[in-house]
Structures are given as structure tokens and as C-alpha cells.
Amino acid sequence: MAASIILPQGEISNVGLAVFDKDGTLIDIHTYWANMVKLRAEHVGAALGLASAHVTGIMEAMGVDARAMRIKPEGPVGLKKREIVLQAGVDYLAQNGITDTHQLFVDVFAEVDTKSLDLLDTFIRPLPGLRQLFDALRGNGVAIALATTDKTERAWLCMRHLGLGDHVNYIAGADIVAEAKPAPDCIHLCCNELGIPASRSVMVGDARSDVQAGLAAGCAASIGVGSGLTATATLAGLTPYVIEDISHMHVR
Known part of the structure; x- marks a missing residue:
């Protein structure tokens, strides 16, 4: 299945997988x-x-x-x-x-x-719009994955603690890939494990390294969010898709 991701800058169609950074994107870093x-x-x-x-x-x-x-x-x-x-x-x-x-x-x-x-x-404080976005992605048949610099096990623990473990299809932490972000390894692993090409995936993250990883992986879009460590103006220098936080990301 696939859906469209709606952002202030426009619509990204035929998306089958949304890959998220964890810290600063989904939870308060x-x-x-x-x-x-x-x-x-x-x-x-x-x-x-x-x-x-x-x-x-x-x-x-x-x-x-x-x-x-x-x-x-x-x-x-x-x-x-x-x-x-x-x-x-x-x-x-x-x-x-x-x-x-x-x-x-x-x-x-x-x-x-x-x-x-x-x-x-x-320790874990979800950022605005997290559950609503994950519910919408799941309801529209879009797979959800995490690509994080944290340990894979810790990221799963976080998602389960938030009651979202059953929404997430795969997590690739820095401990199970050769190179962490900005290398595309985590995203490629998510795509390979879920059988969805990067060309039908979006990467969402708050750091330069997240956006760079999405670009390097060949994602349909690399979406920067301003809820973490990086100013939106800096992210806008890397990608046309920049939002204040994930509550500004919608699914159709």
C-alpha cells in the first residue's frame, strides 16, 4: 500500500515507508x-x-x-x-x-x-503530534521505521514505553550497521528488511545528518524538523522540505 505525505511545501505521493530519527524528532532530545x-x-x-x-x-x-x-x-x-x-x-x-x-x-x-x-x-517525553501521525501512517498502510544513533534495543524500549511498539515495523540503530548517519546504511537496512525501495520512502529527522542520510539513500524526500538541535534555516539549506515539528506532517 501507499499514501501521500502532505507538507506545507507540497505533497509527496506513493510513499510506502516513513523512516524517522528518534531523538529530537519523536521525543524531546x-x-x-x-x-x-x-x-x-x-x-x-x-x-x-x-x-x-x-x-x-x-x-x-x-x-x-x-x-x-x-x-x-x-x-x-x-x-x-x-x-x-x-x-x-x-x-x-x-x-x-x-x-x-x-x-x-x-x-x-x-x-x-x-x-x-x-x-x-x-526521561521520555513525546513531541507534539507523534501518536496522531503514527496512527495516520498505520491507518493508510504506510510502514514505519526508525533510523537512530541510539542502540536498537533502547529505541524499541522507547517506542514500547510510549505505547507505539505495534506501530513500528523496524528499527535500525547505529549498533547494527557499519556506518551511522549521515551514511545511508540505517535507511537502506530499513528499506531492505521491509521490502520497500528508498524511492518510495521518506526520511524525517531534526539533524543535518538525518537529512543527509535521506539524500544519500535516495529517498523520495528528506524532511527536516525544527524540534531538535538544528535550526530550520540550516535544514532549509539541505532540503526543500522543512517543518517545525511532526505535527505539521499529514497523511492522505
Whole structure:
């Protein structure tokens, strides 16, 4: 089946698959990642007996403005693979004379993955229009997939927590592809698994890397949304399809 995606800039017809970024597109990126990074930094700090200034330093290195509890536009958290975020914390401590912490960070990241399961109501905040859009896509026979820099398992956890697990047909996290966005690997995997060509798919995301991945994959449209880290003016330099948030995306 197929449907048309209606945007302020026009209509994209014969769409069989909508691929979404997760953080900043479907859920509030600042609430999710600022809290995750804070919890990670606090656990590392407790394990090493660090002063609070170093806990804050780890957060800043990973890409969180600790005072505002907001993600920095340059990341790396929210934009780069998990391993890059982890290494940023390791490098910060090494620059401050605290070495050989890589395995500690690996263990803490895994521990926080588990501990955060009890905090999902605090960490996950859906953005406006999410359920309505997913209901409309599903009702019109359009498959839904996620292409995310998060772990695949964590993305599924998020969708299930929001009550949308049965709406999503496939998720490709950065942990199951050779190259994360802006490479097209995640999108190609979604298309291949669902049997829908990129030419009948749209990519929707809040970051430059999302739009670039959609373009590289050969999607029918690469749609930028201004609800995350990237200004709509910046996204408009990459694609003609830019919306404030997914509530401005409709299905017919």
C-alpha cells in the first residue's frame, strides 16, 4: 500500500515507508539525553570518588550543558554513536590525569541502561503530534521505521514505553550497521528488511545528518524538523522540505 505525505511545501505521493530519527524528532532530545548523561556521569563520579566539578566536566564533554540541562548543538550525545560519546568521557578524564577508565565507562553505560528502565516516565517525553501521525501512517498502510544513533534495543524500549511498539515495523540503530548517519546504511537496512525501495520512502529527522542520510539513500524526500538541535534555516539549506515539528506532517 501507499499514501501521500502532505507538507506545507507540497505533497509527496506513493510513499510506502516513513523512516524517522528518534531523538529530537519523536521525543524531546534534551529531556532524554541530558538525564541519561547526568546519570552516567554521576555513576562514574561515584566509582572514582570524583569531585562534583569533574562530574560536570564529564557531562560537558559528552555534550550536555550541565547548567541548562540541554544538549549542545555539536553533540556528541544525541548526534554520534554511543562509542563516541563514551570516548569523550574517557578523554576528558585522561586530560585531567585520570587514566585507564574505558572499561569503567563501558560498565557504567550498561548499568545506567538498566537503571534508567525505572525512570522512563521522567526521561521520555513525546513531541507534539507523534501518536496522531503514527496512527495516520498505520491507518493508510504506510510502514514505519526508525533510523537512530541510539542502540536498537533502547529505541524499541522507547517506542514500547510510549505505547507505539505495534506501530513500528523496524528499527535500525547505529549498533547494527557499519556506518551511522549521515551514511545511508540505517535507511537502506530499513528499506531492505521491509521490502520497500528508498524511492518510495521518506526520511524525517531534526539533524543535518538525518537529512543527509535521506539524500544519500535516495529517498523520495528528506524532511527536516525544527524540534531538535538544528535550526530550520540550516535544514532549509539541505532540503526543500522543512517543518517545525511532526505535527505539521499529514497523511492522505
